[in-house]
Amino acid sequence: MITSVQNNQVKNWRKLQTKKYRTQSQRFLIEGFHLIEEAIKSGWEIETIIIQNGIDIPDWIPKDLTIHVNTHVFNEISQTETPQGIAAVVKMKELYPKHDGIVLLVDAIQDPGNLGTIIRTADAAGLTKIFLGKGTVDPYNDKVIRASQGSIFHIPITQGNLLELIPELQAKHYMIVASTLENATNYMDIKPREKMGLIIGNEGAGINKDIVAIADKTVTIPIYGQAESLNVSVAAGILMYQMRK
Amino acid sequence: MITSVQNNQVKNWRKLQTKKYRTQSQRFLIEGFHLIEEAIKSGWEIETIIIQNGIDIPDWIPKDLTIHVNTHVFNEISQTETPQGIAAVVKMKELYPKHDGIVLLVDAIQDPGNLGTIIRTADAAGLTKIFLGKGTVDPYNDKVIRASQGSIFHIPITQGNLLELIPELQAKHYMIVASTLENATNYMDIKPREKMGLIIGNEGAGINKDIVAIADKTVTIPIYGQAESLNVSVAAGILMYQMRK
Numbered sequence: 001m002i003t004s005v006q007n008n009q010v011k012n013w014r015k016l017q018t019k020k021y022r023t024q025s026q027r028f029l030i031e032g033f034h035l036i037e038e039a040i041k042s043g044w045e046i047e048t049i050i051i052q053n054g055i056d057i058p059d060w061i062p063k064d065l066t067i068h069v070n071t072h073v074f075n076e077i078s079q080t081e082t083p084q085g086i087a088a089v090v091k092m093k094e095l096y097p098k099h100d101g102i103v104l105l106v107d108a109i110q111d112p113g114n115l116g117t118i119i120r121t122a123d124a125a126g127l128t129k130i131f132l133g134k135g136t137v138d139p140y141n142d143k144v145i146r147a148s149q150g151s152i153f154h155i156p157i158t159q160g161n162l163l164e165l166i167p168e169l170q171a172k173h174y175m176i177v178a179s180t181l182e183n184a185t186n187y188m189d190i191k192p193r194e195k196m197g198l199i200i201g202n203e204g205a206g207i208n209k210d211i212v213a214i215a216d217k218t219v220t221i222p223i224y225g226q227a228e229s230l231n232v233s234v235a236a237g238i239l240m241y242q243m244r245k
Numbered sequence: 246m247i248t249s250v251q252n253n254q255v256k257n258w259r260k261l262q263t264k265k266y267r268t269q270s271q272r273f274l275i276e277g278f279h280l281i282e283e284a285i286k287s288g289w290e291i292e293t294i295i296i297q298n299g300i301d302i303p304d305w306i307p308k309d310l311t312i313h314v315n316t317h318v319f320n321e322i323s324q325t326e327t328p329q330g331i332a333a334v335v336k337m338k339e340l341y342p343k344h345d346g347i348v349l350l351v352d353a354i355q356d357p358g359n360l361g362t363i364i365r366t367a368d369a370a371g372l373t374k375i376f377l378g379k380g381t382v383d384p385y386n387d388k389v390i391r392a393s394q395g396s397i398f399h400i401p402i403t404q405g406n407l408l409e410l411i412p413e414l415q416a417k418h419y420m421i422v423a424s425t426l427e428n429a430t431n432y433m434d435i436k437p438r439e440k441m442g443l444i445i446g447n448e449g450a451g452i453n454k455d456i457v458a459i460a461d462k463t464v465t466i467p468i469y470g471q472a473e474s475l476n477v478s479v480a481a482g483i484l485m486y487q488m489r490k
Contacts, residue, residue, distance in 0.1 A: 042471075113358075117476045126469025147476075154471040188490065224371025224489065226287075226399040230482070231362045231392075237479035238486050244469065245433065 001053060001068040005076045010069070013050065013077045013089065019138045026092045028140040029077070032084045033058070038150030045091040050077060052085030061086075079142045092140070095156035100195050101128035102243050103169070105162055105176075107211055108135035108202040109232065115139065116147020117233040118200070123151035125240040130155060133162035133211075135202070162199070166214050169197050178207050178215035179239055181229065187219040187238070192245050200236045246298060246313040250321045254312070258295065258322045258334065264383045271337045273385040274322070277329045278303070283395030290336040295322060297330030306331075324387045337385070340401035345440050346373035347488050348414070350407055350421075352456055353380030353447040354477065360384065361392020362478040363445070368396035370485040375400060378407035378456075380447070407444070411459050414442050423452055423460035424484055426474065432464040432483070437490050445481045 002010060015021040016029040027047065030036060037060065039046060049065045051057060052074035057066065065088075069077075077087055097103075104122050109115045115137050122130055137144060139157050166176050176197040177190060199215060201207030212218060221235055230238075247255060260266040261274040272292065275281060282305065284291060294310045296302060297319035302311065310333075314322075322332055342348075349367050354360045360382050367375055382389060384402050411421055421442040422435060444460060446452030457463060466480055475483075 117479060120472050121475060121479050123470040124466075124468045124472035124475050149472065149474075151470075151472050221369075221486070223369045225368040225396075227365050227369035227394065227396050229394075230366060230369050231478070233476070234362060234366050234479055234482035237475065238482055241466070241483050 001070060002073055003070045005073055007073070009067070010073055010076060013087075016089065017079060017142070019141070022138070022140050027089050028092065028145070029087055029142065030090055030145055031078060031080055031087045031142065032146075033086060035145065035150055036061070036086060036088045038153050039088065039090050042150075042153035044093055044153055047089040047091055050074070050087045050089075052083070055085035080146070094158070097128035097156050099128065100172075101126070102240070103127060103129045103131065103174070103197045104236075104240070105131045105133065105165065105197055105199040106136050107133045107162055107199060107207045108205070109200070110135070110137055111203060112137050112141045112143035113147045114203065114231075114233045116144040116149075116152075118236045119144070119148040119155065119157070120151040121233070121237045121240060123148075123155045125237075125244055127155065127240060130157045131162065131165050132157060132159045162211050163214070166197070166211070170216070175217065176215045178212045178218045179220065179235060180206060180212060180218045181220055184218035184220035187221050187242055190217075190219055190242055192243055196243055198236075198239055198243060200232060200239070203232050246315060247318055248315045250318055252318070255314070255318055255321060258332075261334065262324060262387070264386070267383070267385050272334050273337065273390070274332060274387065275335055275390055276323060276325055276332045276387070277391075278331060280390065280395055281306070281331060281333045283398050284333065284335055287395075287398035289338055289398055292334040292336055295319070295332045295334075297328070300330035325391070339403070342373035342401050344373065345417075346371070347485070348372060348374045348376065348419070348442045349481075349485070350376045350378065350410065350442055350444040351381050352378045352407055352444060352452045353450070354445070355380070355382055356448060357382050357386045357388035358392045359448065359476075359478045361389040361394075361397075363481045364389070364393040364400065364402070365396040366478065366482045366485060368393075368400045370482075370489055372400065372485060375402045376407065376410050377402060377404045407456050408459070411442070411456070415461070420462065421460045422462045422464055423457045424480060425451060425457060425463045425465055427465070429463035429465035432466050432487055435462075435464055435487055437488055441488055443481075443484055443488060445477060445484070448477050
């Protein structure tokens with residue numbers, strides 16, 4: 001059992017709390033029984049399972065991967081308010097869409113809870129791929145993973161430059177729809193197609209103007225009351241489900 | 246300028262962080278320029294505006310209501326991570342729906358961020374009233390108010406027992422729809438009506454069975470991918486906007 005936070009393995013686990021080290025090592029940290037179960041069920045490779053001393057280990061946990069630590073060490077690694085005493089190091093892996101369909105393009109979403117919820121909704125709505133543009137929070141951030149409720153393991157997610165990706169999708173006959181607050185048609189007029197891309201933008205600033213300019217269509221969700229706007233995760237959910245109709 | 250946290254006024258402001266004292270005093274605390282502006286614009290009565298020393302006061306702030314405090318005192322009152330140095334004590338007030346329409350019934354939503362986002366979406370979707378059932382987080386909780394982005398000042402919200410409220414609405418010819426995960430028809434089959442009520446349930450447990458039993462209809466949002474469910478705020482948004490169609 002590891003009992004010192006000075007232990008090299010513990011130091012490396014802690015470094016996984018930074019985007020830089022996650023990218024460099026191509027590994028990330030997840031916490032809690034549900035996420036670990038989802039990672040295993042979805043065929044992601046788990047390198048190590050870190051168990052806090054005294055935690056009951058369910059049968060489905062691969063025993064050969066477990067390393068035991070004391071409470072002090074676990075709290076050093078944990079990033080949750082009420083830790084479950086179990087965490088895992090997962091190797092990054094690229095997923096590929098099984099077929100063409102509806103894809104999501106995310107421009108600079110900054111709140112990890114929003115991005116995680118949007119990933120969860122995209123999975124639920126059966127979207128085939130998510131592209132994360134520049135300025136978007138790292139999808140391997142612990143709060144994104146938690147809010148995604150494991151959907152991060154189900155749906156292909158890649159990072160890239162939306163200004164380059166959109167013309168590539170258009171060349172493959174994807175119709176690209178941008179969600180904006182002004183100068184747009186009602187979202188209910190979107191006629192679902194086999195190949196579509198939905199762009200959603202930053203919480204405050206919306207979608208970058210250069211990106212809106214190359215979209216095929218702009219749509220908006222009408223506001224009937226006195227609210228100024230919708231929360232971006234809610235708006236994304238309404239639009240993704242509309243596209244499925 | 247108040248400089249001591251032992252000051253009686255400061256002690257009373259701090260007590261407004263508890264539901265018990267908010268209910269007893271019929272007052273609540275809000276923070277930040279945007280929320281205070283929304284409260285004023287929406288005609289809510291502001292009792293006191295608390296200003297941290299050194300903060301620039303915009304013209305629209307009623308000067309006769311301001312009390313200045315030092316940074317230490319302001320931090321005692323503040324419940325935000327990055328305080329803007331302005332807070333206000335607002336008197337509770339009952340709003341009334343202007344006409345019949347779509348109402349929302351909330352059964353035991355516990356996360357303040359979820360409830361606030363749902364209130365914001367209900368406002369945006371033009372719903373006429375929100376009923377909060379037992380076990381639902383206090384709408385005057387600071388996190389609920391913040392996530393509502395001021396919509397708490399726009400839409401009538403009352404607390405009550407849903408098992409009593411639903412039959413009353415049904416007697417007034419409201420069709421009551423419950424959102425469930427099983428034994429339900431596709432939400433797209435909801436035919437919008439003039440008078441409808443939508444029930445949404447607790448994040449984990451869903452809607453209480455006794456409440457589902459008295460609803461006129463149960464509906465569900467299909468899951469096309471591998472996610473187990475949708476986030477409750479996203480699901481509520483999709484359903485409320487469907488009812489507006």
